[in-house]
Amino acid sequence: xxxxxxxxxxxxxxxxxxxxxxxxxxxxxxxxxxxxxxxxxxxxxxxxxxxxxxxxxxxxxxxxxxxxxxxxxxxxxxxxxxxxxxxxxxxxxxxxxxxxxxxxxxxxxxxxxxxxxxxxxxxxxxxxxxxxxxxxxxxxxxxxxxxxxxxxxxxxxxxxxxxxxxxxxxxxxxxxxxxxxxxxxxxxxxxxxxxxxxxxxxxxxxxxxxxxxxxxxxxxxxxxxxxxxxxxxxxxxxxxxxxxxxxxxxxxxxxxxxxxxxxxxxxxxxxxxxxxxxxxxxxxxxxxxxxxxxxxxxxxxxxxxxxxxxxxxxxxxxxxxxxxxxxxxxxxxxxxxxxxxxxxxxxxxxxxxxxxxxxxxxxxxxxx
Amino acid sequence: xxxxxxxxxxxxxxxxxxxxxxxxxxxxxxxxxxxxxxxxxxxxxxxxxxxxxxxxxxxxxxxxxxxxxxxxxxxxxxxxxxxxxxxxxxxxxxxxxxxxxxxxxxxxxxxxxxxxxxxxxxxxxxxxxxxxxxxxxxxxxxxxxxxxxxxxxxxxxxxxxxxxxxxxxxxxxxxxxxxxxxxxxxxxxxxxxxxxxxxxxxxxxxxxxxxxxxxxxxxxxxxxxxxxxxxxxxxxxxxxxxxxxxxxxxxxxxxxxxxxxxxx
Numbered sequence: 001x002x003x004x005x006x007x008x009x010x011x012x013x014x015x016x017x018x019x020x021x022x023x024x025x026x027x028x029x030x031x032x033x034x035x036x037x038x039x040x041x042x043x044x045x046x047x048x049x050x051x052x053x054x055x056x057x058x059x060x061x062x063x064x065x066x067x068x069x070x071x072x073x074x075x076x077x078x079x080x081x082x083x084x085x086x087x088x089x090x091x092x093x094x095x096x097x098x099x100x101x102x103x104x105x106x107x108x109x110x111x112x113x114x115x116x117x118x119x120x121x122x123x124x125x126x127x128x129x130x131x132x133x134x135x136x137x138x139x140x141x142x143x144x145x146x147x148x149x150x151x152x153x154x155x156x157x158x159x160x161x162x163x164x165x166x167x168x169x170x171x172x173x174x175x176x177x178x179x180x181x182x183x184x185x186x187x188x189x190x191x192x193x194x195x196x197x198x199x200x201x202x203x204x205x206x207x208x209x210x211x212x213x214x215x216x217x218x219x220x221x222x223x224x225x226x227x228x229x230x231x232x233x234x235x236x237x238x239x240x241x242x243x244x245x246x247x248x249x250x251x252x253x254x255x256x257x258x259x260x261x262x263x264x265x266x267x268x269x270x271x272x273x274x275x276x277x278x279x280x281x282x283x284x285x286x287x288x289x290x291x292x293x294x295x296x297x298x299x300x301x302x303x304x305x306x307x308x309x310x311x312x313x314x315x316x317x318x319x320x321x322x323x324x325x326x327x328x329x330x331x332x333x334x335x336x337x338x339x340x341x342x343x344x345x346x347x348x349x350x351x352x353x354x355x356x357x358x359x360x361x362x363x364x365x366x367x368x
Numbered sequence: 369x370x371x372x373x374x375x376x377x378x379x380x381x382x383x384x385x386x387x388x389x390x391x392x393x394x395x396x397x398x399x400x401x402x403x404x405x406x407x408x409x410x411x412x413x414x415x416x417x418x419x420x421x422x423x424x425x426x427x428x429x430x431x432x433x434x435x436x437x438x439x440x441x442x443x444x445x446x447x448x449x450x451x452x453x454x455x456x457x458x459x460x461x462x463x464x465x466x467x468x469x470x471x472x473x474x475x476x477x478x479x480x481x482x483x484x485x486x487x488x489x490x491x492x493x494x495x496x497x498x499x500x501x502x503x504x505x506x507x508x509x510x511x512x513x514x515x516x517x518x519x520x521x522x523x524x525x526x527x528x529x530x531x532x533x534x535x536x537x538x539x540x541x542x543x544x545x546x547x548x549x550x551x552x553x554x555x556x557x558x559x560x561x562x563x564x565x566x567x568x569x570x571x572x573x574x575x576x577x578x579x580x581x582x583x584x585x586x587x588x589x590x591x592x593x594x595x596x597x598x599x600x601x602x603x604x605x606x607x608x609x610x611x612x613x614x615x616x617x618x619x620x621x622x623x624x625x626x627x628x629x630x631x632x
Binding site for chain 1: 413416418438439440441442443445446447449451452453454456457458459461462463465466467469470476478481482484485498516520
């Protein structure tokens with residue numbers, strides 16, 4: 001340092017001519033993941049019980065948009081694409097993005113690499129309420145459908161997610177000074193309780209209900225149609241639009257809560273914003289597709305390993321990668337045991353676990 | 369610039385800071401000294417508005433500290449606290465750039481990046497710019513944190529720098545360089561308040577010393593008046609001798625321990 005101070009005049013003179021740059025991977029990441037996602041969407045749209053070639057796919061879309069006057073593709077394929085395939089792919093993209101972005105931001109907020117939406121009660125709250133509905137559905141079906149129509153379960157699940165998260169948040173404020181560790185512990189406690197309640201419901205359920213509950217707990221995109229896409233879309237869009245604005249604050253949080261505060265981060269409002277945005281995305285997703293585990297946990301780690309820990313890159317990257325992962329997983333889930341369907345939650349966990357362990361091992365090795 | 373009047377902080381009936389008053393002007397370097405648990409870090413937290421006072425008041429630039437928003441404060445003072453654990457693999461440059469976050473919206477300007485470079489060089493780790501923070505040694509990490517605080521304070525006029533044991537883990541050269549840097553900043557009309565453990569460094573660099581003993585002001589004033597054999601013995605419980613060597617410009621504080629001294 002002494003020598004550097006001596007040369008200071010010289011170096012500052014040189015600095016003025018030198019352009020400073022911050023090695024950033026955001027642009028590169030957006031390009032790579034964006035094109036991968038596009039490829040996955042095309043692949044997923046083409047694959048299925050009725051396979052559509054890329055050329056046919058192009059003709060179907062171009063014809064619909066009026067770019068070409070006529071098409072030789074059979075009417076049936078066009079209908080399958082517009083009514084069944086496309087909404088399902090859209091739903092996978094939306095839900096994947098919501099899970100990824102929620103995982104990334106919650107891991108940042110809790111400064112804990114194992115955090116995800118499951119931990120603060122979003123998922124378990126949603127399942128508890130959904131299971132409730134499935135149980136009551138048989139007895140009071142008429143009443144419920146009067147209230148919320150066919151989307152009864154979805155609506156109630158979203159409500160459950162919001163309630164549980166709110167409860168966890170309030171509880172953490174009462175029991176501690178609202179520190180992040182307290183919030184996390186409250187989440188775990190509430191999770192255990194909600195888990196027990198769900199277990200009790202499962203125990204009391206009859207065979208038909210049991211099958212319904214199981215499917216719901218393992219997640220499936222089978223119910224996708226344009227209405228469900230429209231139902232999830234706005235929530236996920238808000239989450240994706242606003243979360244990146246929090247990336248600077250989340251970066252500062254890496255320095256610790258007190259240092260972040262000294263750099264102007266209002267912890268209370270940051271906490272509230274992140275939790276609300278994450279719950280919105282995940283709650284809406286769980287509501288239409290059930291609980292899909294592991295995506296929110298693994299995807300941010302994947303992006304961090306590839307493109308660094310800066311939240312600006314991480315949040316967008318996790319949204320894109322989450323969409324990629326879920327699109328692929330869904331394609332697999334509906335083709336692997338066709339004509340039947342494997343619940344997607346089973347796939348994400350089964351493929352996610354070994355991959356996750358590999359990432360952890362890689363990270364350890366890199367650091368040494 | 370910062371005026372502390374009868375500041376007190378109490379938690380569950382324990383008074384961590386009690387009736388402390390002093391005022392710091394631009395261009396002054398204050399050292400806060402005291403034994404472990406004397407309330408030094410708590411006082412820094414009160415001054416940085418991380419903790420709210422339970423009695424008394426702190427005025428910063430003539431305004432009550434409680435009336436400031438965190439964002440405003442971030443543009444007026446920098447804080448370096450004691451614990452700095454980072455496990456995510458950010459580069460040193462990214463960490464130091466965080467000190468500039470309060471000053472730009474979405475993208476750093478060339479000026480911000482130039483300041484980051486300069487601050488890294490100032491603390492002697494220009495060559496570690498693109499190294500990952502978790503792979504650095506403890507002393508190097510502390511220097512990155514110092515650079516971050518420096519980057520935050522760089523362009524502030526009459527800024528305030530709060531340092532809580534800034535030299536933890538640094539080697540001898542960099543400890544002295546850190547204090548030299550703080551001194552240099554105070555010459556540029558900064559006010560620097562630092563918690564210092566090494567009494568010799570406090571004696572050598574500080575303009576004013578605040579000596580705390582169990583939360584109360586034990587002595588306050590110029591280093592020569594505060595750091596006396598008697599007051600150090602009272603505050604730290606260790607008998608010392610202050611020696612003025614012919615070849616050193618400053619007196620030296622050494623523990624006055626007889627060869628037969630036994631640790632009880």
